[in-house]
Amino acid sequence: MSNLVKSFRRGDPMIWLTGSALGICMLMITGLVIVILVNGLSFFWPQPLEEAKLKDGGVVLGEMVGREGIPNPGQPDHLEKHRLQYRLGNRDLTGSDFRWVNEDDIAGREHPPEAYFVERREYGPLLGTPVLVKQGDAVLAEGPPAVARLLPELVAKAHRDRAAISRIEKDEIGEINYHIERARLRSRKLDLEARENPGRDMSRERAEVERATAEAQARFQAKTEELQSLLETMATTYVTFRAADGAEKELRSLDIYRAYAANQLSWLGRLGVYGGRLWEFVSGDPRESNTEGGIFPAIFGTVMMVIIMSIIVVPLGVLAALYLREYARQGTLVRTVRIAVNNLAGVPSIVFGVFGLGFFVYFVGGGIDRIFFPEALPTPTFGTGGILWASLTLALLTVPVVIVASEEALAAVPRSMREASLAMGATKFQTILRVVLPAAAPGILTGLILAMARGAGEVAPLMLTGVVKLAPELPLDGFFPFFHLDRKFMHLGFHIYDVGFQSPNVEAAKPMVYTTTIFLLLIVIALNFTAIIVRNKLREKYKTGAF
Amino acid sequence: MTVTETAAPDTGLRISTEVKVQSAADREVREPDIVIKDVNLSYGDNHVLHDISMDIEDRRATALIGPSGCGKSTLLRCLNRMNDLIDNVKITGSIMVKGLDVNAASTDVIEVRRRVGMVFQKSNPFPKSIYENVIYGLRIAGINDKATLDEACERSLRGAALWEEVKDRLQESGLGLSGGQMQRVCIARAIAVEPEVLLMDEPCSALDPIATLKIEELIYSLKEKYTIVIVTHNLQQAARVSDRTAFFWLGRLVEYAPTPDMFTKPKEKLTEDYITGRFG
Numbered sequence: 001m002s003n004l005v006k007s008f009r010r011g012d013p014m015i016w017l018t019g020s021a022l023g024i025c026m027l028m029i030t031g032l033v034i035v036i037l038v039n040g041l042s043f044f045w046p047q048p049l050e051e052a053k054l055k056d057g058g059v060v061l062g063e064m065v066g067r068e069g070i071p072n073p074g075q076p077d078h079l080e081k082h083r084l085q086y087r088l089g090n091r092d093l094t095g096s097d098f099r100w101v102n103e104d105d106i107a108g109r110e111h112p113p114e115a116y117f118v119e120r121r122e123y124g125p126l127l128g129t130p131v132l133v134k135q136g137d138a139v140l141a142e143g144p145p146a147v148a149r150l151l152p153e154l155v156a157k158a159h160r161d162r163a164a165i166s167r168i169e170k171d172e173i174g175e176i177n178y179h180i181e182r183a184r185l186r187s188r189k190l191d192l193e194a195r196e197n198p199g200r201d202m203s204r205e206r207a208e209v210e211r212a213t214a215e216a217q218a219r220f221q222a223k224t225e226e227l228q229s230l231l232e233t234m235a236t237t238y239v240t241f242r243a244a245d246g247a248e249k250e251l252r253s254l255d256i257y258r259a260y261a262a263n264q265l266s267w268l269g270r271l272g273v274y275g276g277r278l279w280e281f282v283s284g285d286p287r288e289s290n291t292e293g294g295i296f297p298a299i300f301g302t303v304m305m306v307i308i309m310s311i312i313v314v315p316l317g318v319l320a321a322l323y324l325r326e327y328a329r330q331g332t333l334v335r336t337v338r339i340a341v342n343n344l345a346g347v348p349s350i351v352f353g354v355f356g357l358g359f360f361v362y363f364v365g366g367g368i369d370r371i372f373f374p375e376a377l378p379t380p381t382f383g384t385g386g387i388l389w390a391s392l393t394l395a396l397l398t399v400p401v402v403i404v405a406s407e408e409a410l411a412a413v414p415r416s417m418r419e420a421s422l423a424m425g426a427t428k429f430q431t432i433l434r435v436v437l438p439a440a441a442p443g444i445l446t447g448l449i450l451a452m453a454r455g456a457g458e459v460a461p462l463m464l465t466g467v468v469k470l471a472p473e474l475p476l477d478g479f480f481p482f483f484h485l486d487r488k489f490m491h492l493g494f495h496i497y498d499v500g501f502q503s504p505n506v507e508a509a510k511p512m513v514y515t516t517t518i519f520l521l522l523i524v525i526a527l528n529f530t531a532i533i534v535r536n537k538l539r540e541k542y543k544t545g546a547f
Numbered sequence: 548m549t550v551t552e553t554a555a556p557d558t559g560l561r562i563s564t565e566v567k568v569q570s571a572a573d574r575e576v577r578e579p580d581i582v583i584k585d586v587n588l589s590y591g592d593n594h595v596l597h598d599i600s601m602d603i604e605d606r607r608a609t610a611l612i613g614p615s616g617c618g619k620s621t622l623l624r625c626l627n628r629m630n631d632l633i634d635n636v637k638i639t640g641s642i643m644v645k646g647l648d649v650n651a652a653s654t655d656v657i658e659v660r661r662r663v664g665m666v667f668q669k670s671n672p673f674p675k676s677i678y679e680n681v682i683y684g685l686r687i688a689g690i691n692d693k694a695t696l697d698e699a700c701e702r703s704l705r706g707a708a709l710w711e712e713v714k715d716r717l718q719e720s721g722l723g724l725s726g727g728q729m730q731r732v733c734i735a736r737a738i739a740v741e742p743e744v745l746l747m748d749e750p751c752s753a754l755d756p757i758a759t760l761k762i763e764e765l766i767y768s769l770k771e772k773y774t775i776v777i778v779t780h781n782l783q784q785a786a787r788v789s790d791r792t793a794f795f796w797l798g799r800l801v802e803y804a805p806t807p808d809m810f811t812k813p814k815e816k817l818t819e820d821y822i823t824g825r826f827g
Contacts, residue, residue: 416671423629423667424684424736425660434687439674 036521040514044277046270049115049127049262051244052086052101053108060101061115061127061244062086063262070102087508089117089125093247097124097508111263114144116151118241121255121287124508128241128249130259135237147239148261154237154253161234161254168227176220178479183213188375281515285472290499291509295516300474301387301467301489302523306456308391308485309398313451316395317402318437318444324403325410326432338407345400353461356393361385361465381486385466387475388485393465394458398451405450409443410436445535449528456524459493467494469502492520580605580774581626581744586640586650588621590633595621597798599640603791608766608775610789610806612782614826617795619778623746625649626776627663628656645743661688664737664773668749670729672721672736677713680721680732684740699739707735708765727758734765738773745769747777751784763788782822786810794818 007013047063054060065087069079083102091097118126130147133140133154141150187209190202237253257280260273284294320341328334365382373381382388413436421431437444459467468488475487500506500513579602588596596618603609611619621630628649630636642649649659661684672680679686681703682696690696700717704710709731713724721732730750737745747766751759766775766788779785785792786806793803794817802809802818813819820826 414671416667416669417673419629419632420667420671420673420733420736421683421687422632423627423660423665424687424740425657426683426687427657430687434683435673 036514036517039511040518043511043515044274044281046117046260046262046265046273048111049117050086051110051112051115052084052106053110054101054105055107056105059244060086060088060099061112062088062099063117065098089127090123090243090249091505092123093243093245093249097505113263114148114261115263116148116241116259117262118251118256119258119292120251121257124288124292124505126241126243126249126251128243130239131242131248132240133237133253134240140237151239151259154239155256155259158254158256165227165230165234168223168230173220173223173227175479176216176223179216180213180220183209183216185375187213192374282519286470289503290469290495291503291505291512295490295492295495295519297472297474298490298492298495298516299519299523300476301471302456302492302520303527304475305387305391305394305462305489305491306452306523306527308387309394309455310448310452312391312395313398313402313455314444314448317399317447317451318406320399321403321406321410322432325407326428326436341400341403345404348460349397349458350460350464352393352397353464356389356396356461356465357385360389360392365389384486385464385468385488386486387466387489390462390466390489393461394455397458397461398455401451401454402444402447405447406440406444409440409447412443413439442535442539445531445538449531449535452527452531453524456527457493457520459491459497462491462494467491469494469498492516492523496520579603580645581776582641582643583622583625584641584643586622586625586638586642588618588625588630588636588638591635595798596625599800601793601800601803603774603776605774606770606772607790608770608777608788610785610792611776611778611795612780612785612792612821613795613801614821615780618798619793619795620748622795623748623776623778626744626746627660627665629665631656661740662742663744663746664740664742665746666730666733666737666748666750669753670726670733672724672729672732675721676718677721677724677732678717681735681739683736688740703735703739706738706769707731708761708768709735725758727754727761730754730758730762731765734762734769738769743774745773745775747775749778749780752780759784782810794821796821 047065049061050064052060063086064084066085067082068085070077070081070083072078072081081102081104083100084106086099086101087097088094088099089097112129114129116126116128116130118128120126129144130151131144132142133147133150141147187206190205190209194200194202235252235254238250239253239256240248240250242248258273258276260269265273281294282299283296285297286295287293324334324338324341328337361384365380365384365386369377369381369383417435417439418431421435422428426434466488468490471488471490473484473487475484475489476482477484496513496516499509499516503509581603583599583601583603586596586599587594599618599622611623613619624630625638625642626644626649630638638650640650644659644663647659647662648654649663673683675683678700681700682690685696685699701710701714704713709728712728713732721729724732730753734745734750750766751762754762763784766777769775770790777785777789789806791804792806792809794801794809794813794815796817802813802815804814809818810822813822
C-alpha cells in the first residue's frame with residue numbers, strides 16, 4: 001500500500017499517462033501510413049488469374065480479391081460459410097467488374113496458363129484467352145500459343161503508334177489550333193476597334209488576319225488528313241479474346257496498353273509488370289475518367305501550385321511581419337491586429353475558397369478580362385478558376401502562418417545585434433536588410449514549411465478556384481508565354497476525392513485512392529525536406545557559437 | 548610607466564600587466580575632444596542624469612565608474628545617440644564631439660555614429676562571416692571595392708590584435724569564435740570605419756581574465772589613435788587602462804580627475820567610500 005502511495009507521489013502514473021498518450025498517437029500515425037502503403041503499393045502487383053468452375057456449369061475467371069464469411073444472423077451457420085470476390089474485368093461483356101461467388105457453389109478452381117490480363121483504352125481490363133490475330137481480312141495467327149507469341153510485339157507497336165498519334169494530336173495540331181485561336185481573337189479585336197472608331201481603314205490588318213487564318217486552316221486540314229490516314233494504317237490489326245464464358249471480343253491492337261499471361265509470369269516478370277505500371281502511374285495521363293492511367297498532371301499541378309503559392313506567400317508574410325514587429329508602434333492596435341492574424345489561421349478553408357472565387361476569380365479576373373482580353377469575351381480568360389487564383393487563395397490561407405512564424409523569428413533576433421548595426425551608422429532599413437533578416441531567415445523558412453504543408457494538403461478552396469477533374473494541358477508548356485497561369489489544373493488532393501467518390505466505378509478505383517495518397521504524402525514530404533535542408537544550411541552558416 | 552611580465556600558468560601566454568605610474572608627458576593637458584555641458588536626461592518621469600558637464604580629452608582613455616544604475620552607461624549612449632532607440636527619452640544640454648553638436652535635432656544621427664564608434668558589453672557579432680563582420684561599416688557606406696575592403700579588413704583586424712588568429716578563416720562565421728575573439732571582432736568592426744571616438748560599454752564584463760587582459764592591452768594601444776570612453780565596473784581595470792576617471796553616483800558626476808589622483812587621493816568622501824569598496 002505504502003509502495004503505491006510512494007509511486008503516486010513520485011509521479012509514476014503521470015509518466016505512464018504521458019507515455020501512453022504519445023504511444024497512442026504514434027500507433028495511429030504508423031497504422032495510417034502502413035494501411036496506405038500496403039494498399040497503395042500492392043495495387044500494381046500482378047495477381048494470378050483464377051478460374052472457378054461453378055456447379056451450375058458456369059465459369060468465372062478473375063483475380064480473387066476478397067474472402068468473407070456469409071452473414072446469416074441467428075442461424076448456426078452464421079459466418080461459417082464463405083464467399084469469394086472475383087475481379088472479372090470485361091465490363092463491356094458482363095456489365096460488372098466484380099462478382100461474389102459462394103464457396104459452396106464452386107466445383108473446382110484452377111489457374112489456366114493461357115489466361116491473359118489485358119489493359120486497354122476503354123471498359124477497364126479484359127480477362128480472357130487470345131485466340132486470333134487479324135490484319136484486315138488476313139489471319140496472322142490462330143490459336144492461343146501462336147497469338148501469345150505475337151502479342152508482345154503488337155503491344156510494343158501499339159505503344160509506338162500511340163506515341164506518334166499523340167505527338168501529332170497534341171503538339172502539331174495543338175500548335176495549329178493555337179494559331180487559329182490567335183487569329184480568331186485578332187479578328188474579334190479588329191471588330192471591336194472598328195466599332196469604336198468607324199472611320200479607320202483596317203483592310204490591311206484584316207487581310208493579314210484572313211491570310212493567317214487561311215494558312216492555319218490549310219495546315220490543320222493537311223494534318224487532320226495525315227492523322228486520319230495514319231490511324232487507318234495503324235488500326236487494321238485486331239486481336240480476338242475469348243472470355244471465360246465463351247464470349248468473344250475483338251480488340252483493336254492500338255487500344256491495348258499492356259497484356260500479360262498472369263499465371264505464367266516468373267517472379268522477375270511480375271516485377272517488370274509492377275515497375276511498368278508504377279512508371280505509367282507516375283508519368284502518364286489519366287484514362288477512363290481518372291480510374292486508370294497515371295496521375296502526372298495532378299503531381300505537376302500540385303507541385304506548381306505550391307511553388308507559386310510559396311513565391312507569393314513568403315514576401316507578403318515577411319513584409320507584413322516586418323511592419324508589425326519593426327515599424328509599427330507596439331500598442332493596442334498592433335495587438336489587435338496580431339490576434340486577428342492568429343484567428344485568420346483558424347478560419348475554415350472553404351471560406352477562403354468562397355472569398356477567392358468572389359474576389360480573385362470574378363472581381364479581379366473579370367476585371368482583367370474586360371480590360372485586357374475583351375476580344376475573347378464572353379469566354380473568360382482570367383475570369384474563371386485557374387492556377388494563379390488557386391495559388392493566391394492558398395497564399396491568403398497560409399499567410400497567417402508565415403506572419404506568425406516570421407514575427408517570432410524577428411523577435412528572436414537579439415536587440416544587441418540590432419544595436420551593433422545601428423551603432424555602426426546603419427539606418428534602420430539597412431539593419432533590417434543586412435542583419436535582422438539573415439538572422440531571422442531560418443525561422444521564416446520554418447513558417448514557409450508549415451505553410452507548404454498546409455497548402456499542399458488543402459482541397460476545399462481549390463475546388464472553387466481552379467481545380468478540375470481532368471486537365472491534360474499543363475500550366476507550363478512550349479507556347480508563349482509558357483506559364484499559363486490562367487489554366488485550370490489537376491491536384492492530387494482533389495484527385496483522391498474525385499477517384500474515390502466521384503468515379504463511375506468506385507470499387508475498381510479504390511486502390512487508386514491509396515496510391516494517389518502515397519504520392520500526395522511523398523510530395524509534401526519532398527517539398528518539406530527541401531525547405532528543411534535549406535533551413536539547416538542557413539542555420540549552419542549562421543550558427544550561434546561560444547556563448 | 549613600468550611593465551611587468553607575468554606568465555599565465557595555464558595557457559603559457561606571456562601577458563603584460565601594467566602597473567601604471569603616470570609620467571609627466573601623460574599628465575599634459577590636451578585639447579578637449581568631447582565637451583559635455585549641462586546634460587540632463589530623463590526617461591519619462593525618471594530623471595536619470597543631472598547636469599552633467601565634463602570635457603573628455605583627445606586620444607586619451609577616460610573611464611566612467613560608479614555603482615549600477617548611476618547613469619554612466621546612459622551618458623555613454625548619449626555620445627552616439629543610442630538613446631534615440633528608446634521611447635520617451637528627453638535630453639537637454641549640449642554634447643560637442645570635435646565641433647559636431649551631437650544632440651542637435653538637425654544633426655544627422657548616421658554621421659554621429661560613423662564618427663563615434665561603440666563596443667558593447669556583450670559581444671554582438673552579426674550572423675555573417677568574420678570578414679563581412681569587420682567591413683560591415685564600409686558596406687553600409689556603399690563601399691564595394693574588393694581591394695579597399697580587403698585592406699580595411701586586414702588593417703582593422705591587426706588593429707584589434709586578431710589578424711594572426713583569424714587570417715586563415717575570414718570566411719567562417721563570426722559566431723564560431725571564442726568570447727574574447729568575438730569581442731575583438733566587434734572592436735575591429737568599430738575601428739574599420741576609422742571613427743574619432745570609441746565608446747566601450749563594459750567591454751570585458753562577459754570575458755574571462757585572460758581575454759580581459761588582451762582587450763585591456765588593446766585599449767591601451769588603441770588610445771594612440773582614438774579617444775576612448777570606457778564604462779567599467781572593474782575598478783582595477785579603470786586604474787589600468789584609463790588616463791582620467793569620472794565617478795558617477797545617482798545620476799550625478801561626483802568627481803572627475805586624472806586616474807592616479809582619483810585612486811590615490813580622491814577629493815570626495817563618496818568617491819573614497821566607493822573605490823575602497825565600502826558600497827557599490
